[in-house]
Amino acid sequence: xxxxxPLALLAAAIVGPIIVAMYxxxxxxxxxxxxxxxxxxxxxxxxxxxxxxxxxxRSLLLLLQLLLMLLLVLALARPFFQTQGISGRNLIIILDxxxxxGASDESPLRLEAAKAKALQLIDQLPDGGRATIIAxxxxxxxxxxxxxxRRELRRAIDAIQLGNGGGSDLAQPLTLAxxxxxxxxxxxxxxxxDGNVGVPSDIxxxxxxxxxxxxxxxxxxxxxxxxxxxxxxxxxxFVQVTNYGLSxxxxxxxxxxxxxxxxxxxxxxxxxxxxxxxxxxxxxxQVRVVEARLDGTDALAADDRAFAVSTLxxxxxxxxxxxxxxxxxxxxxxLPGVSVTKAISGTSTFTETISQIPxxxxxxxxPAILPPGNLLLVGPIRSSDYFSVTGEIEFPSLRPIxxxxxxxxxxxxxxxxxxxxxxxxxxxxxRVVVDSDGAPLLAVGExxxxxxxxxxxxxxxxxxxxQVAFPLLLSNLxxxxxxxxGAEASQLLPSQPxxxxxxxxxTEVRVTRPDGTVASSRDGGVQIRDGQAIFIDTDTLGVYMLxxxxxxxxxxxxxxxxxxxxxxxxxxxxxxxLSVPQISGAQSTITRTRDGRQEFWRxxxxxxxxxxxxxxxxxxxxxxxYLRQRWRG
Numbered sequence: 001x002x003x004x005x006p007l008a009l010l011a012a013a014i015v016g017p018i019i020v021a022m023y024x025x026x027x028x029x030x031x032x033x034x035x036x037x038x039x040x041x042x043x044x045x046x047x048x049x050x051x052x053x054x055x056x057x058r059s060l061l062l063l064l065q066l067l068l069m070l071l072l073v074l075a076l077a078r079p080f081f082q083t084q085g086i087s088g089r090n091l092i093i094i095l096d097x098x099x100x101x102g103a104s105d106e107s108p109l110r111l112e113a114a115k116a117k118a119l120q121l122i123d124q125l126p127d128g129g130r131a132t133i134i135a136x137x138x139x140x141x142x143x144x145x146x147x148x149x150r151r152e153l154r155r156a157i158d159a160i161q162l163g164n165g166g167g168s169d170l171a172q173p174l175t176l177a178x179x180x181x182x183x184x185x186x187x188x189x190x191x192x193x194d195g196n197v198g199v200p201s202d203i204x205x206x207x208x209x210x211x212x213x214x215x216x217x218x219x220x221x222x223x224x225x226x227x228x229x230x231x232x233x234x235x236x237x238f239v240q241v242t243n244y245g246l247s248x249x250x251x252x253x254x255x256x257x258x259x260x261x262x263x264x265x266x267x268x269x270x271x272x273x274x275x276x277x278x279x280x281x282x283x284x285x286q287v288r289v290v291e292a293r294l295d296g297t298d299a300l301a302a303d304d305r306a307f308a309v310s311t312l313x314x315x316x317x318x319x320x321x322x323x324x325x326x327x328x329x330x331x332x333x334x335l336p337g338v339s340v341t342k343a344i345s346g347t348s349t350f351t352e353t354i355s356q357i358p359x360x361x362x363x364x365x366x367p368a369i370l371p372p373g374n375l376l377l378v379g380p381i382r383s384s385d386y387f388s389v390t391g392e393i394e395f396p397s398l399r400p401i402x403x404x405x406x407x408x409x410x411x412x413x414x415x416x417x418x419x420x421x422x423x424x425x426x427x428x429x430x431r432v433v434v435d436s437d438g439a440p441l442l443a444v445g446e447x448x449x450x451x452x453x454x455x456x457x458x459x460x461x462x463x464x465x466x467q468v469a470f471p472l473l474l475s476n477l478x479x480x481x482x483x484x485x486g487a488e489a490s491q492l493l494p495s496q497p498x499x500x501x502x503x504x505x506x507t508e509v510r511v512t513r514p515d516g517t518v519a520s521s522r523d524g525g526v527q528i529r530d531g532q533a534i535f536i537d538t539d540t541l542g543v544y545m546l547x548x549x550x551x552x553x554x555x556x557x558x559x560x561x562x563x564x565x566x567x568x569x570x571x572x573x574x575x576x577x578l579s580v581p582q583i584s585g586a587q588s589t590i591t592r593t594r595d596g597r598q599e600f601w602r603x604x605x606x607x608x609x610x611x612x613x614x615x616x617x618x619x620x621x622x623x624x625x626y627l628r629q630r631w632r633g
Contacts, residue, residue, distance in 0.1 A: 064615040071608035088188030091131040092177045093118050096193030097160050098137030098168040099569040103299040105217035111162050114192045114214045118157045136173040138166030165495025165539050168197040181207035195575025196568050206583045215574035219245035222303035222570040223292050230312035235283040239292045242276035243269035244571040252295040257287045303570045307543050309490050309559035315339040316482050322363035327465035331474045353503040359481045374451040374481040379458030391423040396436035407433050407476050411469045421457035449530030451481050492562045498535040508549040509533040514542025538562050
């Protein structure tokens with residue numbers, strides 16, 4: 001134990017003797033009744049009582065007052081214990097509340113243990129110290145900013161809830177913490193997490209960073225993938241189970257079809273976070289929802305279940321306006337769940353709504369009046385409302401702009417040759433995907449509430465249709481233009497927005513959550529804008545059902561499955577250290593055992609208050625006895 005203000009102990013050397021001296025100088029006359037004058041000799045003690053100094057007698061009041069004085073003086077000296085914690089006056093707490101913090105190896109969960117550690121750090125703040133709480137994991141938010149109000153800080157910490165979506169990237173929280181620490185001296189950053197987080201290497205925190213690891217368990221098995229692919233007369237179910245622990249595990253996988261048990265598989269899983277064991281089964285065509293559930297329990301329950309919804313019969317209607325293009329017709333026919341409606345070039349009247357035909361592919365000459373919905377323009381030969389055609393490019397080279405472009409996922413254009421392409425000029429709405437020496441060859445973007453993709457060359461003027469890249473590129477483009485359709489679109493990650501194209505005739509859109517609660521466009525739970533119904537509250541795992549209504553009549557129903565599928569969250573082994581670059585040159589965030597100060601003067605003050613009450617009761621004991629007798633009388 002140490003003292004912050006040891007000079008306060010001098011008060012005990014001054015006040016203590018004064019209290020004792022007052023008892024030594026106190027006159028102690030007592031009235032006594034005697035039966036004989038023989039006892040008068042005893043009364044000479046009155047003379048001694050009038051003497052300036054007396055022998056110190058036993059007194060409970062004296063002991064209580066000395067104890068009270070010692071407690072108050074010790075409290076003023078502010079004693080503390082050295083403990084694991086913080087020592088800065090400006091504390092920035094980054095508290096991880098991602099899915100892995102839902103592991104039950106800490107009682108009751110890792111998140112609750114992290115909250116308890118955060119409250120302990122708040123208690124270690126010196127008088128006048130301030131703290132900021134940053135909730136990391138998923139969408140970052142700041143429930144309390146630069147406040148010294150400990151009640152507000154406690155409320156902010158208690159209000160943090162577990163989040164399943166968004167992962168555990170610390171780039172934003174550390175950037176914000178660095179900005180806050182740079183503005184005030186004596187700052188310190190505390191990271192409370194299990195360490196399964198992403199730490200940026202290009203940041204330098206201008207303060208000391210301490211890491212407080214949470215979690216002890218290492219073993220976890222998860223359903224890491226599930227898909228339900230439609231066939232002509234059946235559906236194919238694929239499920240993958242992965243062992244993210246350090247030891248082999250034996251688990252049973254139960255498959256439920258629309259809530260009824262279908263089959264069970266005994267799995268022997270070797271520790272392999274990059275692979276796993278798979279099962280494949282044929283499912284009847286009428287099944288709408290499949291659940292894969294691991295029997296038994298482990299530390300993390302969120303990844304023990306996964307769902308898949310059927311898209312059989314939910315065909316995506318695509319309009320093809322073309323003078324005749326076998327390449328496009330064949331490529332679209334290869335895409336599962338896509339139904340093609342053909343129209344002849346020059347057609348200018350379109351009666352179908354966006355809900356009926358959400359995507360239109362225009363091959364060659366675009367019509368004077370563009371159809372409703374999202375558009376894919378292939379080999380345009382004249383300008384439109386969205387771009388200008390200013391000439392031709394001969395033998396353009398294809399250069400993808402970015403290697404992380406979703407449109408080019410699994411697509412290789414290195415072997416593709418193009419004879420000639422239109423030279424197009426795009427507006428600010430477009431994002432170039434594939435460029436060339438003179439002009440963009442493939443661009444996508446959004447304008448006027450619709451998604452648009454432009455492929456600048458005619459397929460007949462290239463060998464792209466002969467490459468494996470063609471059906472993959474066409475599939476990626478259709479997925480971009482119809483984000484709420486298809487088997488891939490029916491699988492969402494937590495907190496990923498749910499979107500469905502709707503037309504103006506739809507009067508209400510409802511979403512039923514996995515727990516049975518309903519959100520509607522009428523109460524603001526579902527937003528309708530730019531021809532799309534958007535629902536963003538998808539953090540809960542399970543199956544969501546979206547219904548589009550017109551005057552109370554359900555016109556369309558779509559189901560979406562939200563699963564965890566996050567390897568970094570399922571690998572629950574807590575990291576003992578984090579490498580966070582700091583301006584001081586330090587990299588490690590391991591906290592020492594004597595970093596923080598745990599003051600306890602408040603407890604001493606509380607005990608002093610109790611002693612003061614006892615001393616008053618002892619001093620007034622005669623009066624209290626008198627009052628008690630009067631009360632009884």
